[in-house]
Every structure is written in C-alpha cells, then in structure tokens.
Amino acid sequence: MATARGLFSYHPKCKKIGLTHLSFADDLLIFCKANVESVIEVIYVLDHFYELSGLNLNSAKKLSEKDCDPLIASIKARLTIWSVKKLSYAERLELIRAVLFNIVNYSGARVSLTKIYQQKSEGGLGLNNLKIWNKACMIKLIKNILARGGSLWVAWINSYVIRDSNLWQLVGNANYSWGLNRILKLRTEVTISILNGALSIKDIWQEIRVKEEKVPRHSLIWFPQHVPKHSMLAWMTTLDRLSTRDRLQRMGITTDGSCVLCNEAMETRNHMFFEFSIVYFYGTKF
Template sequence: MRLTHLMFADDLLLFCKGDVQSIMVLLRTFTTFSYASGLKLSKGKSNVYFNGVKEEIKGDILQISGCVEGHLPFKYLGVPIKTTRLNTQDYAPIIEKIMHKIRGLGTRKLSYAGRLVLIRLVLKTYHNYWSTMFILPSGVIARIEAICRNFLWDGGIEYTRTPLVAWDKICKPKSEGGLGLKDDSVWNKAALGKLAWWISIKADHLWVKWVNHTYLKGQDWHAYKPTAETSWYWRKLCQVKEQLESTYQQGKWQNIKGKEYTIARGYNELRSTAPEVSWTNLVWNRMTIPKHSFISWLYHHEAMNTKIRLRRIGLPTDTTCYICGDGDEDLNHLFFTCNYSREIISIIGIWLGIPLPRRGVIAWRILIPQTPDRRDVINRAINAAIYVIWQQRNQCRHEARLTRPQVVTTSIIADLKLWIRRSLTRRSKDEAWIRRLCER
C-alpha cells in the first residue's frame, strides 16, 4: 500500500495512493463536505497526480473522479511544487513579482520615507511568504536585497551609485540606528525555526507526524543528528534547530516566560545586535513627519552628500558651501555655522524659547525638557529644520535659487501651530507654554 497524501483546495485535488477503493472513499468525503458547506469540487480545474500507478488503474481513477491527470512541476498557491530541490530558476517568480511591482508603482517621485514604507509593507511580503516554505539560496536573497536597496535610494530597479548607508546598517532596529527592515537571510532561518519548534513540541500536524515516522523514528529531536543520506532541506532545518537550541528546552521558549515560538522572536535570537544609539527618540517619534525623520536619520549617520563627504570618498569637487559661499560644506557648517542656517534655527529657537545650539543636534536635545508635550514639539521642530535646510541646499545646487529664511521659518512655524492645535488639545504641564506658542 503506497503512501497517501491529500491536498484539497478550491481548484486543486491531489491523491497518490493508487487503488480505486481509496478514490471512492475520498470522493464520498468530498460529496459529504459539499452537502454540509454548499461548496463543490471544480473537476474541470482539478488534477490527479500519480506516482508508480499502473496505466489501467490510472484510467479507472480518472474516469471515476472526472478530473484530468496533472504533471510535475506545477504551481500551488503561487509557489512551485516538484519532487527535487528547487534551483535558482525556480525562484525567478519572486524576483519578477518584486520588479513588476516597482515598475507599476511609478515611484521615482516618492520620498525616501515613502519608498521605505513600500519596501516594508509590499516588497518584503513576497520574500516573507516564500521564506515560510523554502530555504532561499544566497544568490536569490542577495538579488532581492539589491532590488530593495536600489529602490530605496533611487526609486528604480538598478542603481549605479554608492548607497548612502550600508544595507546591513539599514537592517538594524531603529533603536540600533537602522531603519527597522529585516535581514532576509536571518528571517528565512527564523521562519524555518517555526518548523523546528513544531517538531519540538510534537504539534498536531500531518507533516510533523511524517517527519517523526521518516526521520526521527523515536529519537529525541534535540539530540538528533542528520545523516549524509538525508535530503538537503532536512539537513538545513537541523542546522537551524542547532542554532536555536539554546532558546527552547522541554517544550518551552526560554527567556520569554514560556511563550510559544514566533518568527519575530526567532529572528531576534539569530540576528547580530549592535549598541543602541542615543538619538533614536529624537529622530523616530510619533509626532515627526516621516520624510523629516528620514533626513534627520541621514544626518545622524553623517551620510548626507555634502561637498566634504564627496571629497572624502574621492570625488574631485570644490568644497565651498553652496548657500553662503563662505566655508567648507560639512554637516556642522551647513546646519549650524552657515549664516542662512543660523538664521533659520535662531528664529525657530526664539519662537520655542530655547537657546541656539552652537554645534550639533545632540547639543540641542540636551536642552529639551523631559515633559512629553514640550519634547514632542521641539523634536518635530528640530527635524523640520534639518529637512528644510537640506531641501534649500539642494534647491540652491540644482536650481540656483534660495528661499529667504523668514519665508522658510514662517512655513515651519505655521505647520507646527496647526499640528499643535490638532494634536495637543489635552491638559498638560506645558499648557501655558503651548498656548504662548500658538499666540506668537
């Protein structure tokens, strides 16, 4: 009697046993299900797949079932199904879908922050879906990361310039100076860790029972070592199990109060960590406009392409400030010692009632009181000032024109007042200070 496997969906039927009696039982089951649910099997779109079945039995099964014979490989729920290990070409659909999505969005006009949202919520979902079922080759993962990186910095599929920040830094949590994206290779391993967890707790899944019958055969999962004769996929899963071995013991997820394994927890266990940065809450907070936060994030990484930075990486260029023409254009000059920038920051500082910093945003942050509403207002103002100064610098470079500081600050303050009236209506310790801001 051959191994029976059944998979039933709206338009797909698989059974591989090879005797007519079993097919009759399956068909009666589907009929009973149809009476109970009102759903019917679409025989015209359903296939039967055979393995080692005699031709005369094949004919009987096809006639009784009313379905047609299918052939491997085929696609099920958007992924390829075959009896051998997938090759690089089999993963082409995931690459094509990501590239097609980028071409269809027409996203070159989006800000960095807008592209970041699309990468996290749209492009990464294709990889996450495949990662729960397959071990993606390193070349495929590298191509996916390259496409996402190119899209972030240039809005397209290909990008010939050097990225402003390395991808491994971008794939760190925001608290560690990154953008909160996931490392695709580590996420793939964490997704496989879910399967290792199911085996560990002996989950009530047909696949787990098959694994125990075929591979483990009564052996302890945590002590099990695969042999060289086992499949490549199984050996990779055992490697992930060993990497996560210290995190679950005796059916309990360690260090998380016995909670069940999740891919997110597995990812945090497997990824490499970095020291937390001091400016996280200044850049990423609930009140700052996302595109302002992204430019402020670039500032704190010293990744803005000022003339001094371009000279440092080997590009021959004059280092004189585009805006004032007096002094070398580095971050400190552009944002704090340039007369244009100093006037913008001075006007905003006077409106807020805090002193003008002489060097660096962190110095301004030290002056921020710790009351929540006041901190939110000043954080938003700092990030808006950084964004607008950088915007004016690029406008001066590409269009040879510059907006007067009074006009720029009037727009920033008007936006802040509108946001304060809409968002900070509750009573707080800063009520009097907030009222004075709106009256100025």
C-alpha cells in the same frame, strides 16, 4: 471517507497520520497507494464529486519557467513604476516594509545593510535581515518537532523520519530534503531559545539576532506621528550620510566641495546644520 470504506489504499508514507489529501486554495493534492486499483477508485471518487458539485478539475502539469514569466513581468513593471516616480528614501523604506516584505537588496539609503537591519532604537531602520528571520523560522520548526505538535508536517516528520528515535540522534542523510538537512544543522542553536523561553518566531529572532547598544536619539527621530520624510532625513543626518558636497567630492562625483549657499566654506553636515549662519527673510540676506 473513501479510505475508511476501502475504496482505495493509503500512500505508504501517509497511513500512520491518516493523510489522503491536501487543499491549498484552488489546488488539491491526493495521496494514494501506487497501484491501478487505488488510482481507479480515486478517479471514481472524483467523478462522483463532479456529479454532486458541478465542479471539475483542471489538467495538471509541472510549472515551467515560462509559466512564471507573467508574475516576473508584473513585479518588474511595479518596480519600474516606483523608480520612475523617483520616490524619496522614506517612501522606499515604507514600500519595502509593507509591499516587498523587507527585501534583502534594499538600496534606498547610503548606509550599509548591517546598519539598516538594526532596530530603530539601536540606530537602524528596523528592517528584518531575512537570513536571520529564516533561521528563526527553522528553529521554531525544531521546537514544534520536539513538542510533537503544530502542524501536519510535524506529525509526518515524527512518524516517518524520526520514528522511534529522537531529533537529537537523527543524522543528516542525502535522501532527506535540503530543508530537513538544514534544520538538523541548526539543532545546536535551538537550545538558546529553549532555555530563554522564546515561544514565537519573533521571540526566537530577538534571541539570535545581533544586538547593538541603544542610542538616545532614536526617540527624537522616530516619535509617534512623525513625518517619514523628515525622520529619514534626520536619521541620515545623524549618520552623516547626506549628499553634501564634501562627501560627493570624496566619491569623485564633483570637484567643487564649497557650500552652494555661502560659497565660503566646505559644504559638510556640520556646516549646513550647525555652523551656517546666513538667514533669508522675504528674499533679504542677513
């Protein structure tokens, strides 16, 4: 290692943990003391690496807003394709769960976000509330700091921020990052998950999320090998959130609330599923 051979000196905030560089896929961050000698030696080491590997580094620059335009355009194009296809609510739910990782502004169902975030066994759709999930992730970081393990970041925090003190005595500081100050504010909430033995982020999330009573009908809707479209329809039916004419009339979308099939009663959920008695058999009305 170049530092061990004295070719260049550690960055003042990296020496205690022996940090010289970080690699992320095809990106490389190098840390050294901010003097001319160390920079020259870093360049020398990189030049030697070029000769041995035949590889070379690209010129680095700060990302501008324009650099993110292709990514934003790609996301917008994907969303446009989805909207053009007029996906069903079941299809939108699956895309959000698998592709957009539980995006918070889900507008698929005509149900409040609070209800959507509830587990399926509690009458919801089982999507994660990202605000609660993010809190669970930060509490997990606090537990890692207390255990003095888990990552290079934890080692750095203990060596250069907490030092000879401890996390409970540490006071928020304007010089700290926003993330670290936010973590410090959550210290009072971490005791709950510690006492209950929550180890993983999912366990912590289960401890801090708002829980509702179990509903007996969920196994009839979300059973194994269910058809997503049918289950979504059944779920919205139990909540009375279908686009029946009585609801459309209350919202001012239509003026006629009568049933389109019998034209004799108000088109409500109960009428459509429990009271309607007209049956068609090979085109014949009974």
